[in-house]
Amino acid sequence: xxxxxxxxxxxSPFSRRVIWALKLKGVNYEYIEEDIxxxxxxxxLQYNPVHKKIPVLVHGxxxxxxxxxxxxxxxEVWPHNPLLPKDAYERSVAxxxxxxxxxxxxxxxxxxxxxxxxxxxxxxNNFEILRTIEEYGLGDKKFFGGDRIGVADLVFGMVIHMLxxxxxxxxxxxxxADTFPRLHAWMKNFSEQPTIKDNxxxxxxxxxxxxxxxxxxxx
Amino acid sequence: xxxxxxxxxxxxxxxxxSKRVELALKLKGIPFEYVEEDLKNKxxxxLHYNPVHKKIPVLVHNxxxxxxxxxxxxxxxETWKNNPxxxxQDPYKRARVRFWTSFVQQHLFETMxxxxxxxxxxxxxxxxxxxxxxxxxxxxxxxxxxxxxxxxDSNNVGxxxxxxLSVFGPYNVQEEVLGxxxxxxxxxxxxxxWLRAINQLPxxxxxxxxxxxxxAVLKFMRENALKSSSA
Numbered sequence: 001x002x003x004x005x006x007x008x009x010x011x012s013p014f015s016r017r018v019i020w021a022l023k024l025k026g027v028n029y030e031y032i033e034e035d036i037x038x039x040x041x042x043x044x045l046q047y048n049p050v051h052k053k054i055p056v057l058v059h060g061x062x063x064x065x066x067x068x069x070x071x072x073x074x075x076e077v078w079p080h081n082p083l084l085p086k087d088a089y090e091r092s093v094a095x096x097x098x099x100x101x102x103x104x105x106x107x108x109x110x111x112x113x114x115x116x117x118x119x120x121x122x123x124x125n126n127f128e129i130l131r132t133i134e135e136y137g138l139g140d141k142k143f144f145g146g147d148r149i150g151v152a153d154l155v156f157g158m159v160i161h162m163l164x165x166x167x168x169x170x171x172x173x174x175x176x177a178d179t180f181p182r183l184h185a186w187m188k189n190f191s192e193q194p195t196i197k198d199n200x201x202x203x204x205x206x207x208x209x210x211x212x213x214x215x216x217x218x219x
Numbered sequence: 220x221x222x223x224x225x226x227x228x229x230x231x232x233x234x235x236x237s238k239r240v241e242l243a244l245k246l247k248g249i250p251f252e253y254v255e256e257d258l259k260n261k262x263x264x265x266l267h268y269n270p271v272h273k274k275i276p277v278l279v280h281n282x283x284x285x286x287x288x289x290x291x292x293x294x295x296x297e298t299w300k301n302n303p304x305x306x307x308q309d310p311y312k313r314a315r316v317r318f319w320t321s322f323v324q325q326h327l328f329e330t331m332x333x334x335x336x337x338x339x340x341x342x343x344x345x346x347x348x349x350x351x352x353x354x355x356x357x358x359x360x361x362x363x364x365x366x367x368x369x370x371x372d373s374n375n376v377g378x379x380x381x382x383x384l385s386v387f388g389p390y391n392v393q394e395e396v397l398g399x400x401x402x403x404x405x406x407x408x409x410x411x412x413w414l415r416a417i418n419q420l421p422x423x424x425x426x427x428x429x430x431x432x433x434x435a436v437l438k439f440m441r442e443n444a445l446k447s448s449s450a
Contacts (some may be wrong), residue, residue, distance in 0.1 A: 050322065050355055062311055069317045076310040092285045092294040099287060100271065136271050 004029035005058040007044050009036040010201055011209050013105065013158035014067040015055040020154050021071050023195045025078040068102060071151050083151045097137045097144055097152040104129045105158050112166045112210070119170075126174055134183045142189055153190060159183075160191045165206040226251035227279040229265055231258055232428055233436045235328075235385035236288040237276040242384070243292055245422050246376055247299045289320065292378055305378040319359055320382050326352050328386045334397065335437065336444035346399055350406070357407040364409060371416040384417045392433045396441065 006022065006029050008015030022029050034044055034054050047056045047063035057064045057073065064073050075083045084091050107129065111122035137152065138144055144152035159175060167173050177184045190196055228244065228251050230237030244251050256265055256275050268277045268284035278285045278294070285291050296305040306313045330352060333345040363379070371380060387393075387410075390402045404411045417423060
């Protein structure tokens with residue numbers, strides 16, 4: 001009755017952030033790997049008829065789609081190890097950054113898809129995005145959530161398991177100790193957190209995947 | 220107004236994002252100061268309060284700024300817990316409201332924007348997409364109005380109502396300027412009735428800008444967009 005299922009796709013950052021949230025809260029769930037995009041299961045199409053996308057969380061038979069909506073749901077149903085602060089103002093700041101990072105990390109892909117002058121523009125754009133995130137979002141905090149990992153950290157987490165492989169395929173490096181010292185430190189702190197460390201897709205698997213995809217895995 | 224609980228809204232009269240926050244404050248009976256921003260000449264406050272986007276609306280509560288209209292609406296609901304509550308209490312119902320709000324905001328609004336900014340084949344494509352998505356919404360909202368009865372009053376207006384209103388509330392204006400039928404009573408009867416119900420609320424009626432003013436702004440936006448895309 002209260003069983004939890006997650007329909008996901010192993011390289012997807014949208015899927016990954018939900019896995020992290022469930023693991024951080026110690027929620028038991030059944031994971032269903034979807035064959036994206038050409039062979040989606042009937043169940044997925046039934047649970048998310050509007051968008052036909054992963055991730056979809058199903059709790060006691062009731063489906064929830066859209067990763068940020070899922071994260072809020074998880075935090076409300078399993079309130080221990082909270083992903084959002086208690087204070088309403090702090091929550092609004094956390095939501096602002098979760099939303100901003102979610103929107104901008106989709107743009108972070110463009111340097112991978114483009115070439116020539118357009119790629120150069122996309123690379124320059126990425127530097128600007130990361131600068132804004134570092135200066136205004138993270139600031140001097142250890143995590144976006146403060147001392148503990150919060151929802152914005154889970155969203156930015158795509159840099160450790162997706163941006164790094166993208167960089168390797170293209171041959172460019174964004175977050176270095178000298179270019180973005182605070183984001184660089186964040187990457188170390190975030191990836192060393194035991195739950196995160198144990199739940200990151202294998203780097204070379206992702207690189208191989210990126211080299212062979214012929215579709216855009218953005219939403 | 221005392222310094223404690225001082226609320227200021229930086230907005231712009233024709234912006235749907237601004238309007239939804241303005242209505243939210245009025246519906247909850249929250250006293251606030253309204254600052255009309257000139258988007259061509261943004262104030263130092265906006266640049267200070269929203270350095271990331273430099274956009275309105277920005278809500279300032281006790282000197283602390285909140286940006287992004289949907290974030291602001293959730294903040295308002297969590298801070299002023301009187302009726303109307305914008306989100307239900309049950310987590311699953313909240314997730315459904317947030318899902319459909321995201322659909323209206325990210326899909327319907329964006330497609331509507333494309334319809335406004337394009338012409339010819341591109342516009343035809345966008346209109347087709349818009350009408351298809353309105354059908355999806357028509358189907359989807361049956362979960363909120365299971366017996367087809369739409370009963371909205373100033374005590375139960377919610378997040379989804381506010382967002383739908385801000386996007387399609389002025390559909391008469393949109394249809395007139397674009398020469399396209401968007402909210403069709405026969406094709407999307409629930410959406411049609413729902414919009415009518417929200418538009419009838421007294422606070423909504425008195426907050427909506429005059430038809431001609433909105434039409435002028437929409438025409439101006441469209442002309443500008445078409446000019447710059449053909450330049």
